[in-house]
Each structure stands twice: as structure tokens, then as C-alpha cells.
Amino acid sequence: MVDSVPATPVAAAAAPAAASQPAQQGQRNVVVLATGGTIAGAGASAMNSATYSAAKVPVDKLLAGLPELSKVAQVRGEQVFQIASESFTNDNLLVLAKRVSALVKQPDVDGVVITHGTDTLAETAYFLSLTVHTNKPIVVVGSMRPGTALSADGALNLVNAVSVAASKDAEGKGVVVTMNDEIQTARDVNKDVNIKTSAFQSQWGPLGMVVEGKNYWFRAPVKRHTMQSEFNIDSITSLPAVEVVYSYGNVPRTAIDAFVGTGAKAIVHAGTGNGSVADRIVPALQEARSKGVQVIRSARVPYGFVLRNAEQPDDKYDWVVAHDLRPEKARLLAALALTKTNDPKEIQRIFWEY
Numbered sequence: 001m002v003d004s005v006p007a008t009p010v011a012a013a014a015a016p017a018a019a020s021q022p023a024q025q026g027q028r029n030v031v032v033l034a035t036g037g038t039i040a041g042a043g044a045s046a047m048n049s050a051t052y053s054a055a056k057v058p059v060d061k062l063l064a065g066l067p068e069l070s071k072v073a074q075v076r077g078e079q080v081f082q083i084a085s086e087s088f089t090n091d092n093l094l095v096l097a098k099r100v101s102a103l104v105k106q107p108d109v110d111g112v113v114i115t116h117g118t119d120t121l122a123e124t125a126y127f128l129s130l131t132v133h134t135n136k137p138i139v140v141v142g143s144m145r146p147g148t149a150l151s152a153d154g155a156l157n158l159v160n161a162v163s164v165a166a167s168k169d170a171e172g173k174g175v176v177v178t179m180n181d182e183i184q185t186a187r188d189v190n191k192d193v194n195i196k197t198s199a200f201q202s203q204w205g206p207l208g209m210v211v212e213g214k215n216y217w218f219r220a221p222v223k224r225h226t227m228q229s230e231f232n233i234d235s236i237t238s239l240p241a242v243e244v245v246y247s248y249g250n251v252p253r254t255a256i257d258a259f260v261g262t263g264a265k266a267i268v269h270a271g272t273g274n275g276s277v278a279d280r281i282v283p284a285l286q287e288a289r290s291k292g293v294q295v296i297r298s299a300r301v302p303y304g305f306v307l308r309n310a311e312q313p314d315d316k317y318d319w320v321v322a323h324d325l326r327p328e329k330a331r332l333l334a335a336l337a338l339t340k341t342n343d344p345k346e347i348q349r350i351f352w353e354y
């Protein structure tokens with residue numbers, strides 16, 4: 001563990017804070033909301049690409065270390081949290097989304113960047129895409145190596161994020177993630193690889209690339225997001241409890257019963273294969289449903305998607321399928337759906353549309 005923040009190649013550049021650099025004419029205004037993660041991490045030496053402390057470097061220092069930002073946009077930073085993203089809670093999501101929503105309403109803000117740990121970055125990005133009503137670009141970014149490491153990836157990822165957030169051509173494309181030169185849509189992207197800088201992947205492919213400050217778009221998202229969303233963070237004050245139960249050979253019903261016992265409103269089953277459910281736990285899920293708990297059938301298999309009434313009779317059991325959403329993203333969509341309805345047909349409609 002590293003107690004203090006050593007001088008870093010990024011931070012040691014010691015340029016004036018990007019926010020205080022003179023504005024270039026016609027520059028767009030981007031706010032960087034910092035939440036922690038490796039992009040704000042620091043290791044003991046340049047060799048420490050994987051052994052380091054996340055969430056150490058404050059946003060002002062991060063921006064000051066990147067004078068290139070002043071060529072891209074007029075940038076100012078805000079420290080919202082300073083945490084590793086595996087420790088994100090529902091409350092963190094609500095606080096962050098409400099701050100983003102407030103900022104995008106300001107006429108002097110053209111785009112917002114969120115710096116974030118990579119472990120749950122895709123969850124936060126998806127939550128923002130479901131709940132913030134705006135056409136302005138929202139970009140979530142992290143890094144796989146701390147700024148102190150050789151070949152650190154955070155500096156370019158952040159410059160790319162600000163560049164996309166400042167772009168007119170990114171308007172209306174929803175929340176995106178800029179890692180490894182790619183522009184990914186929040187809904188589809190996941191952290192699929194650890195250690196490597198090519199960590200963020202989508203089975204449907206990136207929307208485009210950002211190279212030397214210019215965006216190259218190849219496709220656009222078709223699922224509902226931001227302006228088309230029926231969920232709005234401005235009217236959400238808490239999220240219903242939705243929990244994930246992971247499946248495997250010899251799985252017991254213990255976790256399902258425990259979550260029902262602690263008052264879960266929905267259980268997302270991370271099933272094997274096509275979202276299959278072991279015979280031995282089907283009764284536990286049926287009992288949960290009979291007590292009013294929603295059952296959402298997803299898959300632990302990363303690619304493909306779960307079909308309704310394949311593997312299990314969803315119509316008969318009154319269950320919902322998670323489409324192609326990973327269990328952790330299905331948790332978020334189910335929680336938002338439950339703020340509106342308790343009808344599994346409506347919840348299924350929501351899972352098809354978002």
C-alpha cells in the first residue's frame with residue numbers, strides 16, 4: 001500500500017490547473033467529475049503497473065498534469081468521491097447521477113466527464129445512461145494503470161474523454177466510455193479483461209474511435225437512453241433492493257432464501273449457459289416469486305443473450321429475462337423498473353427496450 005502520493009509523470013508536469021488556463025476562443029466547457037479509481041491511483045515505482053493504491057490523486061492535480069487538455073476544451077474539475085469503484089453503493093450512484101443531471105442543465109456546461117475506477121465503471125455508465133435526461137455528451141473514463149506506471153493509459157484516456165465530451169458530434173449518442181482509443185456505448189460495454197489496457201469490450205462492438213482529438217463514429221446505439229428514458233434521476237431518491245445470485249454446479253438455494261429473507265424486491269439469477277436454472281433451485285425461485293419477488297433470468301456467460309421461455313417456462317412462472325444484460329447491469333435496470341411498476345410484463349418490456 002502506498003501512503004503518500006509520489007511525484008508522478010502526469011502530476012509532476014506541474015502545469016497550472018487546466019481550469020485556470022486561458023480559454024481559447026470558441027472552446028467548449030467540460031466539467032470533470034472525479035470519483036477515484038486507478039486513473040487517480042499511485043504506485044511506489046514506475047514498475048508497479050498492477051500493485052498500487054487506487055483513488056489517491058486529487059482531481060486538480062490530475063488536470064494540472066495534463067496541459068494538453070487546454071487545447072481540447074475549457075476544463076474544470078470537481079472531486080465527488082475518492083474511492084475504488086468496487087466500493088460504489090447505490091447512494092454513490094444517486095449522488096453522482098444527480099450531480100451530472102444538475103450540471104447538464106447549466107448553459108455553461110457542454111459536456112461532462114466522470115473519472116471512475118474500472119471495476120464497476122460500466123455499471124455506473126449504464127445507470128447514468130438510464131437516468132440523466134440530456135443530449136449533452138457524458139463520458140465515463142478510467143485507466144488500467146496508475147499515472148505513476150510506465151506506459152500509463154490514464155492520460156490519453158482522459159484527454160480522449162474530454163475531447164469526446166467537448167464534441168458536437170457526440171451529442172445525442174448517450175453515455176459513452178472512452179478507453180483504449182475506443183468509444184463504447186455505456187449499455188453494451190463491460191470490463192471483460194483485467195490487467196490489460198484492452199479491458200473494455202462490447203460483444204456488439206464499439207461505436208467508434210477517438211484519435212488525436214477527432215471522433216470517428218461507425219454506429220449509434222438503438223436502445224433507449226438519456227432523453228428517451230422513462231427514468232429520471234431528478235425524481236429518484238432511493239433504489240429498491242435487487243440482488244444477484246450466481247449459479248454453478250451443486251448450487252444450493254441458500255443465497256436465494258437469504259435474499260428473500262432480507263427483503264429483496266427482485267433476484268437476478270446469473271444462470272449457466274442460456275440462463276439455465278438447476279432443478280434443485282427452481283422451487284426456491286418459484287417460492288420467491290409467489291411472495292412477490294421478481295425473478296430475472298440472466299446468464300453468467302458473457303456473450304449472447306437469454307431468450308424468453310427457452311431453458312425455463314418464463315410465461316408460466318411469471319419470470320423476466322435479462323436480454324443481453326450482464327447480471328450486474330440487470331440489477332440496475334430491475335431496480336429502476338421497480339420504481340415504476342411491479343408488473344413482470346412491464347418489467348420485461350423495459351428489459352427489451354433498454
Ligand SMILES: NC(=O)CC[C@H](N)C(=O)O
Binds near residue numbers: 038085086118120144
Ligand atoms: N483499474 C482500476 O480502476 C481498478 C482499481 C479499483 N479496483 C477500482 O475499480 O477503482
